[in-house]
Amino acid sequence: MEFSLLGPISVLCGSEELPLGPAKRRSVLALLLLQPNTTVPLEQLIDSLWEDEPPEHARTVVQGHVSRLRATLAAGGAEVYGIELATHGSAYLLRLPEELIDAHRFGELVALARPEAAPSDAVPLLREALGLWRGPALTGTVTSPPFAAAAHALEERRLTAVEALARAHGALGEHEQAAAVLYSAAVSHPLREGLIAALMRALFRTGRQSDALEWYHRTRRLLTEELGVDPGERLRAAYEEILRAEATGGDRQAAAPAGAPADPRTFHVKHGGDRPAPGKGETGSGGGAGPTAGSAAGRSRAGAAPRLLPRPPARFLGRDAQLGSLTGALTDRTTGESPLAVVVGPAGVGKTACAVQWAHLHAEAFPDGQLFADLRGFGEGDEAAPAEVLRDFLQALGTPPERVPSSAQAASALFRSLVAERRLLVVLDNARSSAQVRPLLPGGLHCATIVTSRSRLDGLVATDCARPVGLQAMGHEEGGALLGAMLGPDRVAEDPAATQELVDLCDGLPLALRAAAAQLTARPRWRLARLASALRDERRRLALLSAEDTGIAAALRMSVARLSADDARLLRALATSPDGHLNASAAAALAGYDQERTQDGLERLAEMHLVDEEATDVYTISALTQLFARDTNGEGGRRRESGDGAEPDGLPGGG
Template sequence: MEFSLLGPISVATGSGELALGPAKRRSVLALLLLQPNTTVPLEQLIDSLWEDEPPEHARTVVQGHVSRLRATLAEGGADAYGIELTTHGSAYLLRLPEELIDAHRFGELVALARPEAAPADAVPLLREALGLWRGPALTGTVTSPPFAAAAHALEERKLTAVEALARAHGALGEHEQAAAILYSAAVAHPLREGLIAALMRALFRTGRQSDALEWFHRTRRLLNEELGVDPGERLSGAYEEILRAEAADGRRSAAGSGARGQGRTGADPRAAAGRVPAQGGAVPAGKPGAEAATAAGGTRETSGRTGAAPRLLPRPPARFLGRGNQLASLTDALSDRTTGESPLAVVAGPAGVGKTACAVQWAHLHAADFPDGQLFADLRGFGEGDEAPPAEILRDFLLALGTPPERVPGSAQAASALFRSLVADRRLLVVLDNARGSAQVRPLLPGGPHCATVVTSRSRLDGLVATDCARPVGLQALGHEEGAALLGAMLGPERVAEDPAAARELVALCDGLPLALRAAAAQLTARPRWRLARLAAALRDERRRLALLSAEDSGIAAALRMSVARLSADDARLLSALATSADGHLNASVAAALAGYDPERTQDGLDRLAEMHLVDEEATDVYTISTLTQLFARDESGEAEPGSGAGGGD
């Protein structure tokens, strides 16, 4: 006879599982199994079974459940296993060998495993322990706080075992296995910082640096959005450890190159490796150039090919298609060396149009042109939390470039000066994603003529164009052919080819936005029997469209919400008024009439909405608002019909 707590509550015998009855009876058994060979007071059982005030006949109900459990166990042959359920006054005792309880066997196996001292022995022990789990702990019990707490405690023990198994694999050099084990647990527990930190280290040791850093930034955003806190010491420590390791690898590579060069030229190996003695102390504010680098104890760079070569780009975007003109425009803008300045391009467009994907795709295509490294940062300009302060991003950059943590300046001004001096002679690419405004970007710009910077934003960032000669690269929605090609890449060309008319309709219903099209493809991937026409029919219902165009943690509604959240109250009201337009086409006079604003106030508001790509100015005094933006603005203003935002079913 075996008792299971690590999944659905059950009792297994040689002839099958015993019929335990309703949830409260299973809950009585679970509570007795959680405290085996110990008397459990009747009052504790009552308090655990009823979350609210228990009924007057609660004692009778519990006594009835205990009586039925006793009979069920006896029918299953409990006596042969030394199992007895007895009454002791107003308490109950379940006497049994504890090894018959899966949670007890799990604990013993975990205790025997020594992942660091004896990893080869620990792996089979921990795998056997985790193999006892058949689902969420205490499944089938009532949903009261005592059972929730007990289930949580068991789940914590499981996660501890998962982390121990990953450490054992890591000690054996099996980092791929460690990453695979940690990945599933991290997806299920995205706010468990120690787990994410372990996953980051495992990914880094498999050579997947960009994936490791992506997990950090994803978790940092979740912590900020869900809990309003910053990463703790374990998560931040793993992040800085990875950045320092990358920098050290770069320095070792450079030193090796220098040593080989010395063999040919007789040069001083220290100079060839770009190393000079450290000078202690922090960078004084306003101390620019190489002088600032020396003051911070950094490396005085004399060649763009010396020092660390960080590779912080996210992985290339999956199924990236098209955008040939925009990629060519970026190449033209960032390859221009005629001015002697560090070239700068701004990729701007509406929410969901694929700005980040375009910038990252270009960066990967041209990474070889920047052998001294590629830096990437999410500036969080359009997120639920606060935007990233320049000092935070500069700290990450300086750590990646090999600056010891204790010598990173505390002020953004000093850190910016040190950053510019370190990269002055390097061939370095900087990608600044999701910027809110020009002021957030300027301290992060490198000054060296061999560096290049790509910024993405939903705003046009006219300030960077005016003061820093940024080259704008606009991104528009995909046309019918490009949108259908993206669907084909996501779903398989055969599925799209069988109904090209429906594919074109889907592109139109998604306003040609890649984010919306990818969400639509996710819906169809999850429903392989659906034809494209069936999803198109569902999307025609404007009350359901935004909900259907969402996929777990991403969706067009969430993206638009972040844009609208950055508007002033006046501009948000203007957008809501524009959403009532019948066809989405209007001029300033019509907009003023809809909003009840005077012409000057309306024109200023339209200009700001156009700068944020919430409306498009197609020609002088001709504005359009996309259908998805209209639907979102109507929902936000409370004008949607009941049922808006409800998720679609099968």
């Protein structure tokens, strides 16, 4: 039987894990394991389990958890292993051989290792000790201060062992291995100045003085941004040693203490082992510094810079002006800031396609990788939390899962630190708000970010100098070209009038045009006029402009779902306008709202691109948005999308 504290709390009996139950029961076991063969007062257990005032029945709850733990251990054959969970008055005692606890075995192995005196023996001992870790210590316990303090103490012991292993490798002259050991810890603890100082010395010792200095400046920036402090004595001392040695042409071996590791750029760091990777000259990235973000310095664990872009959009046509605007915004290096562009427009206008197309066209300008995330701001479920996206980004950049910070703030700081000197492109698709985007911005001068959203994201423009790139509906020429690309030019050319009508009936939206093309592709004998005739029926248009899991009604529903009840009612009122053109006074009359309330609502609808402000106090609502909004809550749109009453074979003829 084995007990684990160095990761998720667990008890292994042979190859099977015993069921421990809820977090509080696991926490009781963890506290007893942290003090094995010692009586633990009931009051200490209660104080540790409840961060706030414990409930009146707290004693009974703890007694129940102890009773269930005793039964679970007995069922696993605890008696055979000399394990007993005993009650001593108002205290409990977990009696067991301490070598059954992974934290105890870890401590013994570390104590046996002598990195300087016997480094060849210390390396296997320390590797075995660190191999006992399966994740953050005490995972699965309650989030109270006593457990947080205990987990922190265990993590400090782990980092001490990491530093000792690096010293042992260094004493053996195995500087590459020492660098790999220090690398993971330095990436996961970017504010631990001792680790960074050791890494700086190692980089200098292996001839990479510029990279060592860049590590110093990156850490200094991070300390200033996150903590508002200057580098401490150890970090400054390492920096000054390197500068002095460079100025005098001093010996690098003398400039750094024994055991200082080599540049982590030359390694792929993998859980459970390290191996050399190609050097800087093999990447073709043009240099740069900083770990894990791409090129030689930061390959993902698969050995290549992350390429997370979706496949290029099929039959992408037009948008030359918008692609040019993106190029101007994202390649402008005169501002001294990380370029940021926001592609905005209504549902179905092709924002994602435009952003992804630009990203593929310019991928070579970002050799350290391209990251992509769907923020689900206008999706069926909850929007993506920044911590979730950062976890995926950090892992793609080579950070082991167990080393990804749990808090979004720490993960964001680590992300910015890793990519600060990289040439990296970040595409953040389908954003809900500026607040969702800000923690995901890289900030490095050589990084660029594209955000897409149905909202204007004015906050990013105000605080981060984002360059907005607006997408509008396609005109007859572009829309006809898109239909021709999907259906074949001959089929479109045979009826130019029907082609123009289809573009109009689709409001010039690429999503709707593609859905219409899908209907015609499935029926190669149909002429375009036949589908145009069917789409004139407003009761069926939204359903016909759907294709399996995609459609304009579904896209609009996601926009409307994000509205307040008042704004949704205003949108439905606007949909009753005969020609879709109105001013604030007319909108107020239709909605039954006062002028100020209506004006505010119109501004919010315009920000979401559900209406368009063509001129001062002149608003328009598209035909498809009108059709969707007229059907209360979009229920009819959902019904028609599902196929009820919209069988394509029943379409009327049209030539």
